Amino acid sequence: MYYSLAPMDWITDIAYRQIVKEVFEKYNDDKNKELLLFTEFVSADGFVHNFDWVKNHLLFEGNEHPIICQIFWSNLQKLLYTAKEIDEKYNFDGIDLNVWCPAPKIMRQWAGSALMIDKENTLKMIKILSDSISKPFSIKTRAGINSSDKEKQFKFIVRASEFCDLISVHARTLNQWHSGEADLDYVLKLKKRINPNCKLIFNWWVNEETLSDKNFLEKVSNLDWIMIGQAAIWNPWIFVWINPSWNEKREVIWKHINLSVKYKWERRWVVEFRKFIWTYIKWVKNASKYRMEFMKVDNLEDFKNILFNI
Numbered sequence: 001m002y003y004s005l006a007p008m009d010w011i012t013d014i015a016y017r018q019i020v021k022e023v024f025e026k027y028n029d030d031k032n033k034e035l036l037l038f039t040e041f042v043s044a045d046g047f048v049h050n051f052d053w054v055k056n057h058l059l060f061e062g063n064e065h066p067i068i069c070q071i072f073w074s075n076l077q078k079l080l081y082t083a084k085e086i087d088e089k090y091n092f093d094g095i096d097l098n099v100w101c102p103a104p105k106i107m108r109q110w111a112g113s114a115l116m117i118d119k120e121n122t123l124k125m126i127k128i129l130s131d132s133i134s135k136p137f138s139i140k141t142r143a144g145i146n147s148s149d150k151e152k153q154f155k156f157i158v159r160a161s162e163f164c165d166l167i168s169v170h171a172r173t174l175n176q177w178h179s180g181e182a183d184l185d186y187v188l189k190l191k192k193r194i195n196p197n198c199k200l201i202f203n204w205w206v207n208e209e210t211l212s213d214k215n216f217l218e219k220v221s222n223l224d225w226i227m228i229g230q231a232a233i234w235n236p237w238i239f240v241w242i243n244p245s246w247n248e249k250r251e252v253i254w255k256h257i258n259l260s261v262k263y264k265w266e267r268r269w270v271v272e273f274r275k276f277i278w279t280y281i282k283w284v285k286n287a288s289k290y291r292m293e294f295m296k297v298d299n300l301e302d303f304k305n306i307l308f309n310i
């Protein structure tokens with residue numbers, strides 16, 4: 001069983017993926033083990049009409065393989081154009097369609113989770129996309145729209161597995177929103193039913209606690225991959241089960257913010273980095289005092305002064 005870093009918009013950009021990968025390479029002692037990375041989701045509508053807006057999401061470095069580029073939208077022509085362009089012009093290891101996102105602004109475009117509504121049409125799109133590119137094709141989806149949709153969604157995933165090389169399943173329904181138990185058994189049952197050539201990723205709230213639960217680990221060992229999202233935001237060491245010293249953590253934070261500056265200076269990087277620092281310093285003594293200080297800085301020098309005085 002392998003690990004995957006979940007696609008997370010505004011989090012798993014080129015800078016953070018490199019941090020996660022570097023930590024993984026440093027500590028992973030099993031050469032057969034891989035960490036699968038995903039890009040943030042890339043709008044096919046943006047790719048077609050406003051490339052400047054999405055181009056940062058398509059950046060990656062050679063050391064990030066295996067890396068899958070995730071796209072989203074509802075219009076087949078735009079998805080097809082985007083998938084083909086990415087297939088031909090970028091060296092990603094695969095292309096993933098988002099059948100997951102619950103955000104109202106995405107669903108209003110009939111994209112993301114809304115693709116679970118007309119499953120027949122979505123299956124047709126999946127087949128066309130998969131047939132039209134040379135790279136592996138995958139989807140990321142959920143256990144359904146609500147509890148009464150779970151069985152239909154199960155059949156949808158089984159059928160989609162005929163056209164996909166990989167499927168990530170977030171083991172909760174759309175209606176469960178941010179609460180409710182993950183249905184691990186649903187995913188284990190899927191594993192037995194899907195096309196054996198299609199790999200399966202389990203996703204939902206894998207964290208330090210679940211990773212130390214022997215019962216959970218034994219169950220998921222029957223799956224191909226487990227995907228970690230939120231628990232990895234402040235903890236790139238989660239994939240190698242390391243609890244780093246503060247000195248090591250500080251070096252990583254410093255490297256992370258410098259990489260963010262290198263790749264996306266135009267995104268008001270130091271201000272944006274607040275989302276990471278908030279959780280990175282979670283266990284530091286007087287964390288709230290330092291957080292307040294970090295909230296006021298907007299340049300690297302001041303950031304460094306606070307960081308290296310902790």
Ligand SMILES: Cc1cc2nc3c(=O)[nH]c(=O)nc-3n(C[C@H](O)[C@H](O)[C@H](O)COP(=O)(O)O)c2cc1C
Nearest residue numbers: 006007008009040041100140204205206228229230
């Ligand atoms: C800030 C944030 C951004 C996300 N962006 C995406 C995205 O772009 N594409 C996607 O498929 N899922 C996205 N997700 C969902 C995660 O990939 C994952 O499915 C979800 O967080 C549940 O896994 P977890 O419990 O390990 O966090 C996002 C989640 C978060 C918290």
